Amino acid sequence: MPSPLYVKPGPVENFNAPSWLDLPLKHVIESQQFNQASLNTIFEVARQMEDVRPGTPESRALDGAVMSTLFYEPSTRTRLSFEAAMARLGGTVLSTESAGEFSSAAKGETLEDTIRTVEGYADCIVLRHFQAGSAKKAASAASVPILNAGDGPGQHPTQALIDVYTIQREIGRLENFTVGLVGDLANGRTVRSLAYVLSMYENVKMYFVAPDVVRMKDDIKEYLTGVGVQWEEVDDLSAVAAEVDVLYQTRIQKERFQDRPDDYELAKGRYIVDAKLMALMKQKSVVMHPLPRVDEISPEVDSDPRAGYFRQAKNGLFAGQGGQGVLIRSG
Amino acid sequence: MPSPLYVKPGPVENFNAPSWLDLPLKHVIESQQFNQASLNTIFEVARQMEDVRPGTPESRALDGAVMSTLFYEPSTRTRLSFEAAMARLGGTVLSTESAGEFSSAAKGETLEDTIRTVEGYADCIVLRHFQAGSAKKAASAASVPILNAGDGPGQHPTQALIDVYTIQREIGRLENFTVGLVGDLANGRTVRSLAYVLSMYENVKMYFVAPDVVRMKDDIKEYLTGVGVQWEEVDDLSAVAAEVDVLYQTRIQKERFQDRPDDYELAKGRYIVDAKLMALMKQKSVVMHPLPRVDEISPEVDSDPRAGYFRQAKNGLFAGQGGQGVLIRSG
Amino acid sequence: MPSPLYVKPGPVENFNAPSWLDLPLKHVIESQQFNQASLNTIFEVARQMEDVRPGTPESRALDGAVMSTLFYEPSTRTRLSFEAAMARLGGTVLSTESAGEFSSAAKGETLEDTIRTVEGYADCIVLRHFQAGSAKKAASAASVPILNAGDGPGQHPTQALIDVYTIQREIGRLENFTVGLVGDLANGRTVRSLAYVLSMYENVKMYFVAPDVVRMKDDIKEYLTGVGVQWEEVDDLSAVAAEVDVLYQTRIQKERFQDRPDDYELAKGRYIVDAKLMALMKQKSVVMHPLPRVDEISPEVDSDPRAGYFRQAKNGLFAGQGGQGVLIRSG
Numbered sequence: 001m002p003s004p005l006y007v008k009p010g011p012v013e014n015f016n017a018p019s020w021l022d023l024p025l026k027h028v029i030e031s032q033q034f035n036q037a038s039l040n041t042i043f044e045v046a047r048q049m050e051d052v053r054p055g056t057p058e059s060r061a062l063d064g065a066v067m068s069t070l071f072y073e074p075s076t077r078t079r080l081s082f083e084a085a086m087a088r089l090g091g092t093v094l095s096t097e098s099a100g101e102f103s104s105a106a107k108g109e110t111l112e113d114t115i116r117t118v119e120g121y122a123d124c125i126v127l128r129h130f131q132a133g134s135a136k137k138a139a140s141a142a143s144v145p146i147l148n149a150g151d152g153p154g155q156h157p158t159q160a161l162i163d164v165y166t167i168q169r170e171i172g173r174l175e176n177f178t179v180g181l182v183g184d185l186a187n188g189r190t191v192r193s194l195a196y197v198l199s200m201y202e203n204v205k206m207y208f209v210a211p212d213v214v215r216m217k218d219d220i221k222e223y224l225t226g227v228g229v230q231w232e233e234v235d236d237l238s239a240v241a242a243e244v245d246v247l248y249q250t251r252i253q254k255e256r257f258q259d260r261p262d263d264y265e266l267a268k269g270r271y272i273v274d275a276k277l278m279a280l281m282k283q284k285s286v287v288m289h290p291l292p293r294v295d296e297i298s299p300e301v302d303s304d305p306r307a308g309y310f311r312q313a314k315n316g317l318f319a320g321q322g323g324q325g326v327l328i329r330s331g
Numbered sequence: 332m333p334s335p336l337y338v339k340p341g342p343v344e345n346f347n348a349p350s351w352l353d354l355p356l357k358h359v360i361e362s363q364q365f366n367q368a369s370l371n372t373i374f375e376v377a378r379q380m381e382d383v384r385p386g387t388p389e390s391r392a393l394d395g396a397v398m399s400t401l402f403y404e405p406s407t408r409t410r411l412s413f414e415a416a417m418a419r420l421g422g423t424v425l426s427t428e429s430a431g432e433f434s435s436a437a438k439g440e441t442l443e444d445t446i447r448t449v450e451g452y453a454d455c456i457v458l459r460h461f462q463a464g465s466a467k468k469a470a471s472a473a474s475v476p477i478l479n480a481g482d483g484p485g486q487h488p489t490q491a492l493i494d495v496y497t498i499q500r501e502i503g504r505l506e507n508f509t510v511g512l513v514g515d516l517a518n519g520r521t522v523r524s525l526a527y528v529l530s531m532y533e534n535v536k537m538y539f540v541a542p543d544v545v546r547m548k549d550d551i552k553e554y555l556t557g558v559g560v561q562w563e564e565v566d567d568l569s570a571v572a573a574e575v576d577v578l579y580q581t582r583i584q585k586e587r588f589q590d591r592p593d594d595y596e597l598a599k600g601r602y603i604v605d606a607k608l609m610a611l612m613k614q615k616s617v618v619m620h621p622l623p624r625v626d627e628i629s630p631e632v633d634s635d636p637r638a639g640y641f642r643q644a645k646n647g648l649f650a651g652q653g654g655q656g657v658l659i660r661s662g
Numbered sequence: 663m664p665s666p667l668y669v670k671p672g673p674v675e676n677f678n679a680p681s682w683l684d685l686p687l688k689h690v691i692e693s694q695q696f697n698q699a700s701l702n703t704i705f706e707v708a709r710q711m712e713d714v715r716p717g718t719p720e721s722r723a724l725d726g727a728v729m730s731t732l733f734y735e736p737s738t739r740t741r742l743s744f745e746a747a748m749a750r751l752g753g754t755v756l757s758t759e760s761a762g763e764f765s766s767a768a769k770g771e772t773l774e775d776t777i778r779t780v781e782g783y784a785d786c787i788v789l790r791h792f793q794a795g796s797a798k799k800a801a802s803a804a805s806v807p808i809l810n811a812g813d814g815p816g817q818h819p820t821q822a823l824i825d826v827y828t829i830q831r832e833i834g835r836l837e838n839f840t841v842g843l844v845g846d847l848a849n850g851r852t853v854r855s856l857a858y859v860l861s862m863y864e865n866v867k868m869y870f871v872a873p874d875v876v877r878m879k880d881d882i883k884e885y886l887t888g889v890g891v892q893w894e895e896v897d898d899l900s901a902v903a904a905e906v907d908v909l910y911q912t913r914i915q916k917e918r919f920q921d922r923p924d925d926y927e928l929a930k931g932r933y934i935v936d937a938k939l940m941a942l943m944k945q946k947s948v949v950m951h952p953l954p955r956v957d958e959i960s961p962e963v964d965s966d967p968r969a970g971y972f973r974q975a976k977n978g979l980f981a982g983q984g985g986q987g988v989l990i991r992s993g
Contacts, residue, residue: 054726064385066418068411077766077779080730080756084783087728087754092418094411097428097759104408107582109623117408117622120645121415251769291779292771314782395716397749399742423749425742428759435739438913440954448739448953451976452746 027139027146028323030155031193036200043165046315046322052088062091067324068122070114071149072099072129077291077313078149078158082126085320094122112141119144124324127151147323153189159290160193162319163248166312170286171245175202178243182209182271183250183296185216190290191250195220199229206231207240211267214252237271241280249273249289249296274298281306288312358470358477359654361486362524367531374496377646377653383419393422398655399453401445402480403430403460408622408644409480409489413457416651425453443472450475455655458482478654484520490621491524493650494579497643501617502576506533511571513540513602514581514627516547521621522581526551530560537562538571542598544591545583568602572611580604580620580627605629612637619643689801689808690985692817693855698862705827708977708984714750724753729986730784732776733811734761734791739953739975740811740820744788747982756784774803781806786986789813809985815851821952822855823981825910828974832948833907837864842902844871844933845912845958847878852952853912857882861891868893869902873929876914899933903942911935911951911958936960943968950974 052058067086069079074097083093099105104114111129115138118125126147127138132154139146150156168174179198181191185208195216198204206224208216208231215233224231234240241247249271257264273287278301281287286308289297293309301307383389398417400410405428414424430436435445442460446469449456457478458469463485470477481487499505510529512522516539526547529535537555539547539562546564555562565571572578580602588595604618609632612618617639620628624640632638714720729748731741736759745755761767766776773791777800780787788809789800794816801808812818830836841860843853847870857878860866868886870878870893877895886893896902903909911933919926935949940963943949948970951959955971963969 059726064390064419066415068415074760076758076761077776080758080780080783083756084728084730087756088726093756094414094418094424095426095757096407096411098405099407104623107623108625113623114408116641117644118411120641121411121648292766292769292775294770310778310782313779317783395721395750397746399746425745425749425755426757427738427742429736430738435954438954439956444954447972448975449742451972452742452979 027135027142027148028157028161029135029139029146029148031157031160031196034157034161034197034200039161039164039197039200042161042319042322043168044322046165046318049085049088049318049321052321059088060090062086062089062324065089065091065123066094066121067091067124067126068094068096068118069126069149070096070099070118070128072105072127072134074098075128075150078128078316079126081313081316082147082149082320082324084317085324088317089321089324091324111137115141115146150189153187156189156193158316158319158323159190160197161323162312162316163190163194163288163290164197165319166288166308166315167246167286169315170288170308170311171284174198175204177203177245178205178207179246179248180207180209180237180240180244181216181248181250182237182273184214184252184256184267185210185250186214187253187256188250188290191216191248192220194248195224199224199227204229207244208233209235209237209240209271211252211270213263213267214256238277238280241277242282245282245285247273247281247285247287249287249293251289251292251294251296268295272296272298273301275300275304278304278306358466358473358479359488359492360466360470360477360479362488362491362528365488365492365528365531370492370495370528370531373492373650373653374499375653377496377649380416380419380649380652383652390419391421393417393420393655396420396422396455397425397453398422398455398457399425399427399449400457400480401427401430401449401459403436403458403465405429406459406481409459409647410457412644412647413478413480413651413655415648416655419648420652420655422655442468446472446477481520484518487520487524489647489650489654490521491528492654493643493647494521494525494619494621495528496650497619497639497646498577498617500646501619501639501642502615505529506535508534508576509536509538509574510577510579511538511540511568511575512547512579512581513568513604515545515583515587515598516541516581517545518584518587519581519621522547522579523551525579526555530555530558535560538575539564540566540568540571540602542583542601544594544598545587569608569611572608573613576613576616578604578612578616578618580618580624582620582623582625582627599626603627603629604632606631606635609635609637689797689804689810690819691797691801691808691810693819693822693858696819696823696859696862701823701826701859701862704823704981704984705830706984708827708980711747711750711980711983714983721750722752724748724751724986727751727753727786728756728784729753729786729788730756730758730780731788731811732758732761732780732790734767734789734796736760737790737812740790740978741788743975743978744809744811744820744982744986746979747986750979751983751986753986773799777803777808812851815849818851818855820978820981820985821852822859823985824974824978825852825856825950825952826859827981828950828970828977829908829948831977832950832970832973833946836860837866839865839907840867840869840905841908841910842869842871842899842906843878843910843912844899844935846876846914846918846929847872847912848876849915849918850912850952853878853910854882856910857886861886861889866891869906870895871897871899871902871933873914873932875925875929876918900939900942903939904944907944907947909935909943909947909949911949911955913951913954913956913958930957934958934960935963937962937966940966940968 071079086093119142124145126149127135128149129151132152134151135146135148148155148157185191252268254264286306289309291313402410417424450473455476457480458466459480460482463483465482466477466479479486479488516522583599585595617637620640622644733741748755781804786807788811789797790811791813794814796813797808797810810817810819847853914930916926948968951971953975
């Protein structure tokens with residue numbers, strides 16, 4: 001039966017983290033549903049997960065639980081991170097790489113009907129869809145937790161979880177720091193979500209460093225101003241490199257410049273993170289990237305200890321475990 | 332080495348259902364191979380499966396067993412139900428979503444050779460194929476059980492299992508009841524198989540309610556008459572709604588009307604299950620549908636307790652578990 | 663962090679095969695990295711694996727370990743054999759059937775970056791790629807073991823493992839025997855690798871039996887001569903049938919004769935293993951084939967006890983288990 005998006009979960013048995021008993025989560029749909037308290041709870045579980053070793057009772061915490069990934073567009077990286085999280089906790093995964101070919105969808109079945117069927121087989125559904133709003137639609141029909149793994153130009157809330165968790169792990173705090181968001185700030189849902197979530201924390205200063213054609217949009221800027229976040233648009237990345245604790249680089253997406261190849265080339269070459277730039281950065285800082293990268297971070301940076309992007313990818317595992325643990329055990 | 336389709340299984344160790352020791356099943360290929368006794372045995376196991384909870388010894392009944400799904404055409408719903416059944420009993424699944432791209436098939440390998448290879452890796456193979464007769468062909472080569480998950484216009488015996496199991500669960504009996512089969516009765520292999528299997532039971536009366544162009548074919552009608560089953564073709568669904576214990580709705584398949592779009596529209600709108608029709612039905616009755624549905628059941632019916640189609644989908648899990656348990660343990 | 667291709671592994675806990683403690687393997691990339699000692703160790707583990715039964719502690723040897731298959735071109739047979747090996751030892755598999763659609767690759771991500779991401783989720787990566795040299799490239803970036811499951815026209819070292827293991831199982835020895843390599847010896851990487859590996863063993867005589875257009879290439883012939891292996895090209899398969907202990911048949915690959923259909927038909931029909939040929943062969947001998955076969959082995963041969971090709975396919979399971987056990991436990 002359909003259930004409200006945010007419900008108070010029932011009692012949790014034999015899993016040693018009472019903290020999430022009070023977590024008002026039922027589904028993970030959008031960044032806006034998190035607050036500092038719920039993020040802290042998930043991060044606490046995620047940190048516990050980092051220590052889980054094969055063969056221990058913790059590695060069997062979700063023994064017998066079944067998760068289904070339902071991917072209407074391929075995203076192997078995202079799918080594997082969710083499936084790995086489940087596997088590391090002893091659960092089982094039913095996997096679909098291309099639910100778009102799901103014969104039922106082709107025959108005109110609604111997403112809601114598909115969800116009502118799959119929930120008969122799984123304790124939790126990870127949904128990736130090409131249409132914004134799909135995750136909310138799925139959650140409205142579902143009696144098991146829905147985890148939104150990206151719905152078109154809409155939300156990708158688990159990426160925001162991973163990013164914030166990574167910042168905390170890398171620089172040791174979530175307040176009183178400066179972040180530079182770089183690259184395609186207009187179309188990247190990742191940076192938009194991240195800016196939103198970071199606004200919850202005390203004294204986070206933001207620099208937006210983007211080619212003209214893909215600047216941060218007004219809605220986010222206005223929101224930040226409204227909640228008192230200090231932000232500034234800058235043109236020269238090297239001018240702020242020495243000041244930022246977190247440099248969050250993103251890919252210029254070629255597909256956004258279809259009819260303007262010259263603009264693409266210009267935007268693409270504009271901000272590159274290379275050894276020269278790294279030399280300007282603080283000793284204690286981190287370079288992040290949601291991946292995949294193309295040329296916007298030079299390979300020479302990979303061996304720098306401040307290159308955090310592959311650790312960030314791996315954090316997807318722990319954040320996923322945290323989220324799944326919370327949802328399935330309290331669901 | 333190849334083995335006969337129906338063999339007396341050897342002794343079964345440490346699994347608490349001696350009833351299937353005498354079950355003459357080796358493969359599940361076609362509805363005709365079942366009789367009341369074998370169905371009862373599978374249903375008994377299926378009912379036990381409904382009570383299996385994660386963490387119990389029963390949830391590990393197939394620990395160490397490996398099932399391979401070999402799908403030459405996509406059917407995510409069917410695939411997930413089989414894989415979930417295996418997962419819920421502690422077994423492991425090797426999954427193929429598109430064996431059609433199986434490079435070996437493309438290179439000219441016979442289905443028999445493919446089966447002889449895959450049986451080296453799995454204890455049980457779930458086959459979905461686009462060609463009628465494929466399951467029988469596979470079984471003739473296989474030394475592990477083959478479960479037919481649909482072979483083209485041929486058979487889909489596990490759907491019949493699910494349907495009959497659902498009727499028993501929903502109305503509490505398998506004799507002395509009336510069923511209305513509605514929609515595309517000419518092409519729907521589901522309703523054809525169901526009519527066949529229900530004919531084994533005492534005093535089941537059948538109404539066939541179909542648009543002219545897709546009426547139940549003569550072979551089934553003649554068979555039913557021959558074994559003494561009472562059936563009747565009716566034109567007006569609402570005229571029999573009050574009488575049926577089971578209303579089995581099916582989708583009018585657009586692909587059958589390629590050159591006659593007007594006929595399709597006519598057939599499609601002819602029989603809709605909506606709140607008005609539900610008002611005519613008995614308090615104790617059930618609406619079933621093999622899914623996916625398009626418009627033939629109105630969404631307003633979903634919240635009616637007699638709307639059994641999603642429970643029916645979920646029964647695929649238990650019926651699958653029953654079948655797999657029987658086959659793998661006795662195989 | 664990247665690691666050298668061949669490293670001395672650290673201590674292994676609670677797994678009862680101390681023999682591989684000294685095995686200098688980190689990745690399985692190419693046939694050339696094996697020697698008699700490493701092959702013997704893997705085969706010893708493989709033989710132990712043949713006796714592993716569900717429910718035993720050995721069937722849980724890789725409990726908690728996670729393997730990811732990363733297939734850039736489909737090969738269901740190969741993928742299933744690796745995944746089955748993992749499943750039979752209690753490990754979990756993260757599966758990709760078509761990493762070619764891996765959205766990151768499409769967006770320009772390098773293989774190295776993909777590997778650095780996936781290694782965050784898995785203890786071991788099985789790579790299949792369409793480009794020669796990909797496995798070595800992946801290994802250079804990886805901190806977890808890479809198993810090469812075929813990289814284009816390059817290597818397929820696990821097939822060579824399977825083949826040599828099969829010869830030992832079938833004829834009881836790896837020295838003092840005669841092998842006939844038949845079919846497409848020019849393009850078949852399988853036979854090229856096999857010839858190379860067999861050259862390590864004492865007194866193995868080789869006959870090359872191939873249509874003119876697809877003869878064994880000079881590089882292998884020169885190598886064999888250089889290391890003192892006795893080989894001979896013969897035209898008439900029946901002339902040597904009585905002498906060989908191992909007849910290794912291969913498929914003439916149609917795709918190699920695109921512009922010469924007549925040549926293909928000629929080459930294809932040239933050497934067929936049928937009942938007549940089997941009558942010439944020794945009582946104690948074996949027919950092998952890497953599969954899939956088309957017409958080059960007649961189905962009438964299948965029931966001959968010397969038809970070893972499906973047992974050979976099944977040996978993929980044990981060889982895979984051996985390799986994975988060695989790599990993951992010592993990695």
